[in-house]
Amino acid sequence: MADPNVHRSSTFAPVNIAVIKYWGKRDTALNLPTNSSLSVTLSQDDLRTHTTASCSPKFTKDELVLNDEDQDISGARTQACLRELRGLRKEVEAKDGSVPKLSGMALKIVSENNFPTAAGLASSAAGFAALVRAIADLYTLPSSPAELSRIARQGSGSACRSLFGGYVAWKMGTEKDGSDSAAYEVAPASHWPDMRALILVASAEKKDVSSTVGMQATVKTSELFNHRAEHIVPARMTAMEECIKDRDFATFADLTMKDSNNFHATCLDTSPPVFYMNDTSRAAVRVCEAINTRAGKAICAYTFDAGPNAVVYYIAENEGQVAGILKSILGGKMGWNSLQGRAVQAAEMPKGMEIAAEMLERGVSRIILTAVGDGPRRSEEHLV
Ligand SMILES: Nc1ncnc2c1ncn2[C@@H]1O[C@H](COP(=O)(O)OP(=O)(O)OP(=O)(O)O)[C@@H](O)[C@H]1O
Ligand SMILES: C[C@@](O)(CCOP(=O)(O)OP(=O)(O)O)CC(=O)O
DSSP states (O other), rough: OOOOOOOOEEEOOOEEEEOOOOOEETTTTTTSSOOOOEEEBBOTTTTTTEEEEEEOOOSOOEEEETTTTTEESHHHHHHHHHHHHHHHHHHHHHHHHOOOGGGGGGEEEEEEEOOOOSEEESSHHHHHHHHHHHHHHTTTTOOOOOHHHHHHHOGGGGGGGGGGGGGGEEEOOOTTTTOOOEEEEEEOOOGTTTEEEEEEEHHHHHHHSOOHHHHHHHHHHHHHHHHHIIIIIIHHHOOOOOOHHHHHHHHHHHHHHHHHHHHHHHHSSSSEEEEEEOOOHHHHHHHHHHHHHHHHSSEEEEEESSSOOEEEEEEGHHHHHHHHHHHHHHHTTTTTTTTTTOOOOOOOOOOOOOHHHHHHHOOOOOEEEEEEEOOOEEOOOOOO
């Protein structure tokens, strides 16, 4: 039976993959970005973090166990999240003397990612969103998802977008204290539910240059980066919000691919250069470009985070022409049955793609078929 002295709350939180990338901080302590960004939240049926936050007068120190391993939580980012959440709980306790004094108790947080951690699959985003949401629920905080996104942002910038489902923007804000740098919902998943994402996992290894380190090097050394932050991204944010509202996939795809390429160009323009894409990534770009050329319009969009994995967005009606062609190349890899049981039929590959296809076959270890999904979900399945 559960120990009545232990208070607990659990959450599932999703991953998000940006289509307008966050890259660069104007304040490293508060994780304030140099540009706004926009992402698609992916379905938790496929990729998710499950976190239980618990507290008890019997616990002696704060701890976080991730995938069965004790984590060091002394870092400033995790500490900032815990401090802010405890502060809000103190306000709840000050208003209502009858509620238990949870803010004074040590926390035990147990979390599991059902996908590789620190491998460019946005584990820090799902991880910090789940941590903040689970503690906020444990503390019964009245905070809105936008308020919680400001806290999660301090754990990892991209985490602020995982507090919402669907299509989510992170407004960079201008205030020095970060009070206006938070995420908001551009449109719920139900607005454009047929958005699909196929992830080509080119590497599940831990990457060499973390996002945090890579983006600071770019801010310091790339001139191209200033142009991106000041001119390119602001115009793209407006255009991207509009095409999401209009469900205009061709424009969505064009902006997504351009923004990924522009972000990776700033990585190349960094001294010394930072390489996240590899030969497998470039083969994925070639195959997607060939699919679009054959279709006569953009029916798929590739995007790459700080790693070689390709995320390919497309809409359900084009599944045959996008996922089908990729299946003709990668049919032997694991993961084709994950889209809620729907099978993808292999389709004929465009001509002239043989070399890129061979490269892709060699470099992709598995695929993940998924779709746009909703925001964090409370759960009664506890890990403590
Ligand atoms: N479930 C979790 N709970 C708390 N923290 C987590 C969780 N999952 C990951 N993290 C934190 O995020 C770190 C990994 O972040 P990192 O940015 O290196 O990789 P990533 O998020 O997988 O890749 P990317 O941000 O490039 O997509 C982990 O070392 C851990 O500190
Ligand atoms: C390329 C990206 O995925 C970078 C994500 O960076 P993080 O959010 O992992 O960085 P920190 O704020 O330092 O934790 C683009 C994006 O998700 O917008």
